[in-house]
Amino acid sequence: MDPRDLLARFHMPQLSSFQALDNYSTPVLGASALFCTIIAYTIAKMFGYGSRKNEFEVDGKTVVITGGSDGMGKAVALQLSAKGANVVVVARTVSKLQNAVEEMKASAVNSSKQKFHYISADLTDPAECERVIAEVTLWNSGAPPDVVWCCAGFSRPGFFVDVPIKEHRQQMDTLYWTAANTAHATLRSWLTPVSPNEQVKTPRRHLIFTCSTLAFVPIAGYSPYSPAKAAIRSLSDTLSQEIEMYNGAYSQRHSTNAPAADVKIHTIFPMGILSPGFDNEQKIKPELTKQLEEADKPQTPSDVAKISISALERGEYLITTMFIGHILKGTALGPSPRNSIIGDTLLSWLSNLVFLQVIPDLRGKAFKWGKKNGLPTPNPAS
């Protein structure tokens, strides 16, 4: 059955893609308001007890941030520095890295106690990722970092056939492979077996990926980017299960060889982020793509960093940074571990209802675009 008929039967109006979220008629608005109230109530109830433990304590810890010289990565670096962390930023351009280190020193809680460092590296090369972890370990008096946050990457939008196949592969290299190489080098170091008599108390370690809501929901014009982000989400889900085996061994560390610490995996799913990269992206982005993502109101890097860090402090696994992002995650939760059983289940019911209409609407808009404007003019950069 056509989902439109189904919606008509439930007296749901024609929704116009994401903007529809602002445009509901009364019954839908009523239903969503009810759902949102239930979700808000559940979340408030869960987080309402003031003395909740901080699950992401970084004071005195050592944090590595890839892509830390710019945009979201730099915002994360500055905010963690302001929470007392020692931070190493990794990227390619030395001058930008040096600026980031100066800014981190300025935002530190106690710059005589905290240490900052940068490493210039090309993370598409796995050997470089191993060098980064080895260098950080040496710099950190022989201990591996406590937190590794992968923020490296940029988006190259364009229609599938207009973008040269080489650039599709480059997106996979800069997005998926920089994250996978970093994770591989990090986990190999973290999961090294330690014998019971060599165990010393080591706090939980965190590996954080930065993904995109495009890993949840497709938008025409992102075919070079979305598959690489979807691959990161898949890696994150797989690792979140695999890591439990090591955490299980760690729980028996007094009687058997085990890693030196517990490990948690997290993945952040921002939407548009205002940054120099975003401006370049806008220049080459197809007009249709801009229209389809109209409801995505880009956030500042510091807002995205702040919201992400708060969610990590609450101990969340898949983290979205704005209301529409929560809805996009809701429709694509599938087998991913939940942050909250009740909240996430209600959210996915609501989202699935909304998406009965959103996906046909996005496809309808693409069809109408072609009908009205004919074939796209390939952008000058391709």
Ligand SMILES: *[C@@H]1O[C@H](CO)[C@@H](O)[C@H](O)[C@H]1NC(C)=O
């Ligand atoms: C900063 O750290 C140094 C070295 O640990 C310490 O001596 C000093 O008291 C700290 N300053 C403040 C304001 O906490």
